[in-house]
Structure formats: C-alpha cells, structure tokens
Amino acid sequence: MEKDNTYFGVKEIARRANVSIATVDRVIHNRTGVSEKTKRKINEIIKELDYQPNILASRLASRKIISLAVLLPKVSPETDFWEAPLKGIDRAQQEIKKYGVQVSTFLFDLNDHKSFSEQTKLILEGTFHGVLLAPSFVDESREFAKACNKLKIPFTFIDSDIPDQENLAYIGPHLFQSGYVGAKLLTYRLKEKHKVLVVNISKETDTYNYLQIEEGFRSYFKDNSLPGEIIRVDIKDTDNLSVTRDLKRILHTNEDIEAIFVTNSRVSAVASFLEKNKRGDISLIGYDFLKENVRYLNEGLIDFLICHKPEEQGYRGLMALYQTLVLGSAVEKVHFMPIDIITRENQAFYQN
Amino acid sequence: MEKDNTYFGVKEIARRANVSIATVDRVIHNRTGVSEKTKRKINEIIKELDYQPNILASRLASRKIISLAVLLPKVSPETDFWEAPLKGIDRAQQEIKKYGVQVSTFLFDLNDHKSFSEQTKLILEGTFHGVLLAPSFVDESREFAKACNKLKIPFTFIDSDIPDQENLAYIGPHLFQSGYVGAKLLTYRLKEKHKVLVVNISKETDTYNYLQIEEGFRSYFKDNSLPGEIIRVDIKDTDNLSVTRDLKRILHTNEDIEAIFVTNSRVSAVASFLEKNKRGDISLIGYDFLKENVRYLNEGLIDFLICHKPEEQGYRGLMALYQTLVLGSAVEKVHFMPIDIITRENQAFYQN
Numbered sequence: 001m002e003k004d005n006t007y008f009g010v011k012e013i014a015r016r017a018n019v020s021i022a023t024v025d026r027v028i029h030n031r032t033g034v035s036e037k038t039k040r041k042i043n044e045i046i047k048e049l050d051y052q053p054n055i056l057a058s059r060l061a062s063r064k065i066i067s068l069a070v071l072l073p074k075v076s077p078e079t080d081f082w083e084a085p086l087k088g089i090d091r092a093q094q095e096i097k098k099y100g101v102q103v104s105t106f107l108f109d110l111n112d113h114k115s116f117s118e119q120t121k122l123i124l125e126g127t128f129h130g131v132l133l134a135p136s137f138v139d140e141s142r143e144f145a146k147a148c149n150k151l152k153i154p155f156t157f158i159d160s161d162i163p164d165q166e167n168l169a170y171i172g173p174h175l176f177q178s179g180y181v182g183a184k185l186l187t188y189r190l191k192e193k194h195k196v197l198v199v200n201i202s203k204e205t206d207t208y209n210y211l212q213i214e215e216g217f218r219s220y221f222k223d224n225s226l227p228g229e230i231i232r233v234d235i236k237d238t239d240n241l242s243v244t245r246d247l248k249r250i251l252h253t254n255e256d257i258e259a260i261f262v263t264n265s266r267v268s269a270v271a272s273f274l275e276k277n278k279r280g281d282i283s284l285i286g287y288d289f290l291k292e293n294v295r296y297l298n299e300g301l302i303d304f305l306i307c308h309k310p311e312e313q314g315y316r317g318l319m320a321l322y323q324t325l326v327l328g329s330a331v332e333k334v335h336f337m338p339i340d341i342i343t344r345e346n347q348a349f350y351q352n
Numbered sequence: 353m354e355k356d357n358t359y360f361g362v363k364e365i366a367r368r369a370n371v372s373i374a375t376v377d378r379v380i381h382n383r384t385g386v387s388e389k390t391k392r393k394i395n396e397i398i399k400e401l402d403y404q405p406n407i408l409a410s411r412l413a414s415r416k417i418i419s420l421a422v423l424l425p426k427v428s429p430e431t432d433f434w435e436a437p438l439k440g441i442d443r444a445q446q447e448i449k450k451y452g453v454q455v456s457t458f459l460f461d462l463n464d465h466k467s468f469s470e471q472t473k474l475i476l477e478g479t480f481h482g483v484l485l486a487p488s489f490v491d492e493s494r495e496f497a498k499a500c501n502k503l504k505i506p507f508t509f510i511d512s513d514i515p516d517q518e519n520l521a522y523i524g525p526h527l528f529q530s531g532y533v534g535a536k537l538l539t540y541r542l543k544e545k546h547k548v549l550v551v552n553i554s555k556e557t558d559t560y561n562y563l564q565i566e567e568g569f570r571s572y573f574k575d576n577s578l579p580g581e582i583i584r585v586d587i588k589d590t591d592n593l594s595v596t597r598d599l600k601r602i603l604h605t606n607e608d609i610e611a612i613f614v615t616n617s618r619v620s621a622v623a624s625f626l627e628k629n630k631r632g633d634i635s636l637i638g639y640d641f642l643k644e645n646v647r648y649l650n651e652g653l654i655d656f657l658i659c660h661k662p663e664e665q666g667y668r669g670l671m672a673l674y675q676t677l678v679l680g681s682a683v684e685k686v687h688f689m690p691i692d693i694i695t696r697e698n699q700a701f702y703q704n
Contacts, residue, residue, distance in 0.1 A: 048449065048450065049450050097400065098400065098401050173701075174700075174701060177697065177698070177700070177701070180697050181695065181697040181698045184695060184697045188540040188541075189540075220697075336701050337701065338698070338701045338702055338703055339697075339698040339701050340692070340693075340698075341692075341693040341695070341698065343533065343536060343693070345529065345532050345533045345536045345572075345691075346529070346533045346690070346691040346692075346693065348526075348529070349525075349526060349529070349688050349689065349690045349691050350690055351690055
C-alpha cells in the first residue's frame with residue numbers, strides 16, 4: 001500500500017512530467033525558476049489528474065473543524081415534507097465531512113413559534129460557523145438573521161425566502177411563478193365563469209411566502225382576463241379535524257366552487273375531505289411529492305402536484321455554506337429551483 | 353508539499369488510528385493479526401475519510417487505458433437536441449478521465465442510414481472497451497449490437513431502446529408512458545368529439561421508439577373512453593419544406609383537426625407551419641427543451657413540451673460503462689428518466 005500511495009498527488013505529477021518534486025512544488029505555489037514549457041506541462045498534468053492540492057491536504061493539516069447548524073421543521077404526523085431536505089443535507093454532509101465539516105441538526109415544531117425561538121437560542125449559544133434554515137416563522141427568523149449578521153455567521157434560506165435579510169443565499173422556488181403555474185394548471189378544467197378557492201393551511205398565513213404564491217395565482221387569472229371569483233380561506237388550526245370543519249363550512253356557503261388550490265403540502269387533507277364528501281368533481285392542485293399526496297393523485301382526487309426538489313434544496317443549501325466557509329468561493333445569491341409538474345401519468349418516474 | 357502529501361491515504365489513517373502503516377495495510381487487505389477493536393477503529397476512519405484505496409491508485413499503477421466510443425447523431429440545422437447528451441458525456445468524462453478513461457466520439461447523420469453503418473465499422477475496427485450509442489436506426493443498431501456481443505464489448509443505449517439486444521443498460525424514457533402523458537396533456541383543450549393528429553417527422557418511423565410512444569398516446573384515449581379520431585402521418589423527408597408541404601395537405605383534407613402531437617423534437621417545424629397559416633387554435637404538444645421549441649412555447653403556439661433530461665442520459669450512459677469496466681460493479685439494466693412537463697409558465701426554471 002505504501003507503494004500505491006506514491007501514485008497520489010505531487011509525486012505522481014513529478015513522475016509524469018519527468019521533473020523533481022521541488023519543481024512541481026514551485027509551479028503549484030507560483031514561484032519562479034521553472035521554464036514556461038515545463039510549467040505548462042505540469043499544469044496540464046494537474047488538470048488531467050484533477051489534482052486539488054489545497055483543499056483536502058490543507059484542511060486536514062489545519063485540523064480545523066467547521067461546525068454548521070441546520071434548523072428545520074420536525075417531520076410531523078401532518079407532513080413528512082421535511083424528510084427530503086434532511087436527506088439532501090445528509091448527502092452533502094457525506095461528501096464534505098472529510099474536509100472537517102460537522103453538521104448539527106435543530107428541529108422545531110411548525111405549530112409552535114416558541115420552539116423555533118428556543119432552537120435559534122441554542123444555535124446562537126453554540127459555536128457555529130454557518131447556519132442553514134427554513135425561515136417558516138417570519139418575525140422569529142428576522143430576529144435570528146439579525147443576530148447571525150451581528151456575529152458574522154453566514155446563513156442560507158431554503159424552501160421559502162424573506163427579503164432583505166443579508167442571507168448568504170436563498171435556494172427554493174420562485175414563489176410568485178409557482179402560484180402562477182398552479183393557476184395555469186387549474187384553469188384546464190374550469191368553466192367560463194368559475195369560482196376558485198385558495199386554501200392556506202398553516203399557523204403562519206400572512207407571510208411573504210404565501211402572499212407571493214397567492215399573488216402569482218391571482219395574476220395568472222388577471223393576465224389572461226379570466227372572469228370569475230377567487231376566494232381565500234386561512235386554516236390556522238392545522239390538524240385534520242379543524243381542516244375538515246373549516247372546509248365543510250366554506251363549501252356549504254359556496255356550493256359552486258369548481259376548483260381548490262392548496263398553497264402547501266397539506267393538499268392531502270383537502271383530498272381526504274373531498275373523498276369523504278364525494279366531491280371528486282372539484283379540481284384540486286397542491287404541493288409536494290409526499291406519499292399521501294401521490295396516493296390521492298393516483299386516485300384522481302388530486303389533479304396536479306407542484307414540486308420544487310426539496311432534497312436538492314437541502315443539498316445545495318449546505319454546499320453553499322461549504323463553498324463560502326471552506327473553499328472561500330463565491331455563492332449564487334438566489335438559486336431558483338425548477339417548478340415541476342406531477343400528474344398521475346408521470347409520477348412513477350419523478351425524482352424528488 | 354511533500355509534508356501535505358503525507359496527509360493523504362494510508363499514512364493519515366495510521367496517524368489517526370495511532371497504529372503503524374503495516375496494521376492499516378493488514379486491515380485493508382483483510383489479513384489476520386489485528387484486534388477486532390483496532391480493526392473497527394481503522395474501518396471507521398476509512399469510512400470517515402471516504403478513502404478508496406483501490407480505484408485511483410491501482411488504476412494509475414496499472415496505467416491501463418480504457419477506451420470508450422460514443423455514437424450519436426450529429427447536431428444538424430434541423431435539431432440541436434444532441435448537444436445535451438454530449439454535454440452530459442463530457443461532464444462524465446471530466447470526472448473519470450483521471451482513472452485512465454478516454455472517450456472518442458463518432459457522429460452520424462440522422463437522414464442517412466449509411467453514415468451510421470460507416471461509423472459502427474470504424475468503431476469495430478478500433479480497440480474500444482465499451483460503447484455508448486443512440487440506436488436511431490434499428491436494423492443497423494441490431495447488427496452492431498450483435499458484433500459487439502460477439503466481441504464481448506459492453507454497450508449502453510440512450511434516448512431510445514431496442515428490446516433483446518443484450519445491452520448493458522438502457523437510459524432513457526419509458527416511451528409508452530411518455531406518449532400517455534402527451535395524450536393526457538392534449539385532452540385538456542379538446543372538445544367532446546375530437547380529431548387529433550399524430551406526426552412522426554423522421555427517416556425511421558416504424559421503429560420500436562415511435563410505435564411505443566404512439567401506442568401510449570392512443571391508450572390514454574382508450575383507457576379514458578374518450579371518443580374521437582386519431583390519425584397519423586409519417587413525414588420521412590425531414591427538411592422544413594417537406595414538413596410544410598405534408599402538413600398543408602393533411603390539414604386541407606382534415607380541416608377539423610383540433611390538436612397535434614409531434615413524437616419528437618421537430619415540433620418547432622409544426623409550430624412554424626401553424627404560425628404562418630394562422631392556426632394557433634390548434635393545440636400542439638411535442639418533445640424536448642430546444643431553443644426553437646421554447647420560443648414557440650413562449651409565443652403560445654406550443655402548449656406543452658415533454659422532456660427526458662438528455663444531458664443526464666449522456667452522463668449516466670457513460671458512467672454505466674465506467675461502473676462496469678473500471679469499478680467492476682453492477683449496473684442497473686434499465687434506468688427510466690423523468691417525464692418532465694414544460695409549459696410557458698415554468699420553462700424559465702427548467703434544468704434540462
């Protein structure tokens with residue numbers, strides 16, 4: 001094995017270029033005393049071997065640990081959406097842990113503001129070099145962003161954005177356009193004079209997130225001069241019983257609703273309601289490639305699911321921190337994810 | 353740099369485990385004489401460092417070159433679809449060339465059977481260890497597959513499949529299901545009693561490829577008991593003038609056609625015809641995220657594009673050969689690509 005080892009790195013470059021190790025060293029560190037021709041030759045071999053002298057070696061040599069904190073909602077009985085970003089974060093972690101990157105995960109309850117603040121407090125008490133978070137609670141996220149900026153800790157948002165927080169990056173959907181796509185898909189089954197219901201099922205409904213999606217949704221109808229009525233309902237008690245109760249009430253007073261657009265992954269709760277109440281005639285569109293949602297898609301109760309590659313959001317979010325903290329390279333400030341359209345017919349081949 | 357170099361590989365593992373290099377060597381080669389505890393410790397460090405002793409070192413030591421041939425259609429004035437797979441192949445090549453993998457590209461003319469055979473002859477005269485190809489011409493591909501099998505050269509198909517050729521892998525769409533998705537999307541704008549046109553623009557139209565897509569397309573109408581007529585036209589002279597002439601003829605004798613489904617990337621030729629003849633009332637669906645196609649999508653002449661991630665097909669196709677020839681690991685025999693749905697509203701965020 002010792003013999004094999006000599007094939008790695010500088011020695012192998014020197015062997016291939018037929019020069020001394022000292023010469024290779026000079027080229028790598030941009031020192032003088034090497035002819036242009038030899039320099040070119042060595043650089044070509046370096047490129048060919050994809051040799052990266054500085055990252056792994058110097059990271060290992062420095063033995064400095066980079067600690068990252070991840071702050072995401074808990075997987076709950078109501079939604080397992082957050083499994084996917086965690087999977088992506090784990091994949092990134094596997095790739096970069098050899099550079100001394102360590103990741104600690106902090107989880108909060110989407111139904112409890114305080115749990116978010118408690119976790120941010122723990123993070124700020126720690127000694128983290130960077131944070132990846134889903135800013136689900138806007139006021140609390142703003143406060144946390146302020147604290148991070150003061151401590152010069154870079155942080156990236158995934159899934160949803162809050163403007164003007166000096167975050168290192170946002171990796172997630174173009175929310176307005178995502179709502180716009182939802183409206184386009186919904187119109188396929190609508191009659192001339194339609195009545196459409198927009199449903200927000202969330203503790204926080206007046207956030208930038210939901211407002212952007214709804215604005216995009218309404219804009220499609222306006223841009224295409226489609227007459228009709230769009231009504232909105234916010235369901236802040238997010239358990240299935242409360243959702244059922246609220247939907248029953250609103251469909252009772254609005255019997256002529258033709259289509260429902262659910263602004264997040266809770267669309268299965270609405271599908272379940274429609275199934276039980278035999279209202280399969282209503283078009284239904286919502287978000288995210290979750291098991292329950294795909295089941296209702298296959299049963300024909302959900303017409304379309306819109307997805308934003310949550311696994312990749314987690315992966316890219318963590319890699320953005322790695323890029324800035326370990327490689328010292330520039331990071332794309334906003335990276336919009338694809339707005340994927342999933343139907344019963346193409347779901348079997350989807351890569352979430 | 354010599355000092356840094358010691359941080360790589362076996363020496364670093366020995367240092368971290370606080371054992372001799374000989375001990376690490378024993379564990380790596382599964383020899384006796386190491387306590388269970390030390391063994392576990394060393395294996396943990398190996399895992400942590402993501403250390404792969406055998407691939408790069410032994411490949412470099414053997415200095416054996418693995419030569420791969422790529423056989424794809426030329427980019428032509430009619431379609432630049434094949435740029436994307438080549439991009440993916442190039443990306444794979446960048447990753448694996450350090451293991452001694454070399455790639456040679458052979459291009460044929462989609463309008464000329466003979467050019468395909470000429471290129472396969474060149475490949476067989478060479479000394480290639482594996483082949484990646486798009487089997488656009490079925491008879492010629494079968495013949496080539498037979499020759500490869502005789503020489504025990506593994507080969508992978510991308511983009512379209514031919515059954516029973518003992519190919520190492522197929523990486524591309526589930527063709528039947530892709531046509532099925534096309535029909536679903538097309539029905540959104542159809543009236544009760546519709547007349548739909550399926551257009552094949554290709555020298556080869558009775559291939560497994562097109563037949564599968566068309567069967568999927570027709571099956572959707574059958575499965576959903578949608579009455580109406582589906583007619584098919586094959587346009588074997590694929591230049592834009594011939595396409596225009598044939599479409600003019602068929603739309604003249606079938607004035608009531610409501611929708612057109614183009615079975616490949618040539619949908620822009622049909623869109624151009626509809627635009628010139630002011631027939632924007634006809635729904636149009638076709639394949640592939642090409643510049644011209646996206647332009648007509650944005651102008652509203654194309655309703656939907658279906659895409660199968662051609663860049664990734666090229667990447668995965670080459671990596672399949674690398675997996676079997678360099679790593680000696682198993683390869684997934686069939687890898688179906690996603691069936692992506694692109695509209696004017698989500699195209700800006702699509703990753704081809």
